[in-house]
Amino acid sequence: MAAGMHQVPRRKLGSQGLEVSALGLGCMGLSTWYGKALEEKEAATVIHHAFNNGVTFFDTSDAYGPHTNEKLIGQCIQGLPREKIQIATKFAITQVDGKMAVRGDAEYVRKACEDSLERLGVDYIDLYYQHRVDTKVPIEVTVGELKKLVEEGKIKYIGLSEASADTIRRAHAVHPISAVQIEWSLWARDIEEEIVPLCRELGIGIVPYSPLGRGFFSGKAVVEKLEENDDRPQRYPRFQDENLEKNKVLYQRVAALAKKYNCTPGQLALAWVYHQGDDVVPIPGTTKIPNLDENIGAAFVKLTSEELREVAAAVPEHEIAGGRYSEELVKHTWKHVTTPPLSSHVAPK
Template structure:
C-alpha cells in the first residue's frame, strides 16, 4: 500500500489506517472473531496504521488489539489516546490534561497494549482547565523517555495547536473530516500545513452514513450510539440521505461503492492526509481498501464538491454535550 508521511518528524504510515473503536464499543453487532480476522486482513492488505484509545471500551480496545500489535510489532504503527476519563462502570467523568494524569494514562496504555513504546500518542480532547503547554510538556517527557515516539492532538482549535506546537513538535492532528464534515478546511487544515503537521481524519465515512448502507433510522440497532447523533435524527436524516443519494450517483458512474468514492475524495485532498475508516468486518475493510484504486479527475472532484460543499450536512456532529469538547 502507498505510504504517507505524517508531520515533519519522520512518522510514515499506510495511506489508509484502521480505526478499531467499533470492535469494543459504540456500534452494535460486534463479533470478536470477525474483528480479529479484520485486523489480520487489514495487515495482509498493507494497512499498518492502527488507531485505538484508552476510552474505547474503557480499556478493552487496547487490550483487544494488543496481541495483534505485538505479533506484528516491527511492521505496524499503533496510535492511542488519553484524556477522556471513565469510571469503572463506563460512566463519563470528564477530561484531564494534568501532567501527572498524562503519565499515568500512558503507563496504563502501554500495559494494556503490551508494548514498550506507543508510536503516536494523542491528547483525545483538550482540557480547558489545564494549559496546553503543561499537557504537551508532560507528553514531551514521555518522548524523551522512549515511551512515546510522536505526539498528536485531537479536535484541537487553531490557537491550541499553535501553542502546543511551540512546546514540542506535533506530528498529527486527528479530527473528523469527510464529505459531510468539511469545517477543518477553513482554518485547521491550512494551519496544519503551515506548521508541517499531518492530518488524520476520523469518521471519514460519516459514521457509516456515506456508505449508503443506512437507509432509515430503523437500520440502527438498539445500543448503537448513532441513534443519538443529530445527523441521524428526524428531518436531518432524510436531508442527509438525499446528499448521500447524489454522491452514490457519481459512484455508480465510476462503478464503485459510495464508500470508495468518499474515501478516494478524501485521499485526493493531500498527501499529508491519512484517513482511518473504522470497521469490525472484513467485508467493509476490503471495500475500503479498494478506494485506493479509485482515481478521480479534476472534473469529478469539482462535481463532488458541488454536491457536498462545506456545511452540506444537516445537524451537529455530536449531541450538544459532545460538541462542547471539540475545537478547544
C-alpha cells in the first residue's frame, strides 16, 4: 500500500495514561552518528511530515551530540501544538576521559532534566528515560529523584532504557515505570524471554529502538552504501566486513518474503516488531521523507501469527554474525548491568 494514506494509529504506553502514536520517530540520526547531520530546516521538514501523518512521539537524548540533538528537536517542534506531541528524552550518559560513563545520582538527574528542558524549550518532558543504568547508584535513588520531578510537573512519565528485569522491578516499586526502551528487531530478540513478560506483568510499555537493525533490514550497507562518516561499522560488529557478508543472507531472506507480502524488506521487518503487541511502539529513525513514508506504511502491513513466525524463522539467532554492540558499549547493556542494593547507599552530606 502507498504510505501516507492513513494516519498512524495511537497506542497506550504503560498504565499511567501516556498515549503516543503507535510508531515514533527516533531522532538521533538527524544530528549524529549515522552520517551527515541535517540542517535545521531539513530536520524540521522530516519532523513536520511525521506529525502530519500521525507520528507524534519524538525520541531524543542529551547524549546525542552531546546536546545538539535536543536543541535541534526543540527548534523543529516550534509551531507544532505542544499538547499533541510527546517528547521523550534521556539522561545518564556522560564522558570521562573520552570514555562513556553513566550517572544516576539524584543531583545529576535533576540537573540533567533542567538542562534538557532548557535545550528543548519546553515546560515539561512527556517521557524521561534513564538512558543507561548506573552500576554505582541504587535504582531506588535515581527513580526517587525522578518521582520528585513528576510531582513538580517537570516530567510526566518515567522510563528506563537497557535495564535488567531486576532493575525494572525495583524501579517500578518506587514509582510506576511507563516504558522500557530496549533494542528489539528480527536480529535482537533476547528480551523476549524475560524482559517482555515482566513488562507485561507490570503494565509497562515497550519501546523498541533500532527496530530495523540500525537500518540493516531496510537495506543500509546491503543495497545502499554507508556514508564515509557513518560509524556503524565501528560501533556495531554486525556491520563489519566479514560479519556483514554473512548477514546479507538474512537480508535476502527477508527481502524474498517481502515480495510475497507485497511490501518492502524494511516494512516487513518493522511490521514484525509492530505486531508483537499493542503495548509495543517502535521508534525507527530516518533523515529522509521517502524512508519515513515507508516506515509509516509498515503500520498498515497485516500479518497473521503464522506469517509472523515465518518472518522470524528467516533470521535464526544462531546465524546472526557479530554482537549488537562493540566491546566497550556492550558493557552498558541490560545483561551486563546490575544496580547496587539500596542498603549500600550513603546519601551525600
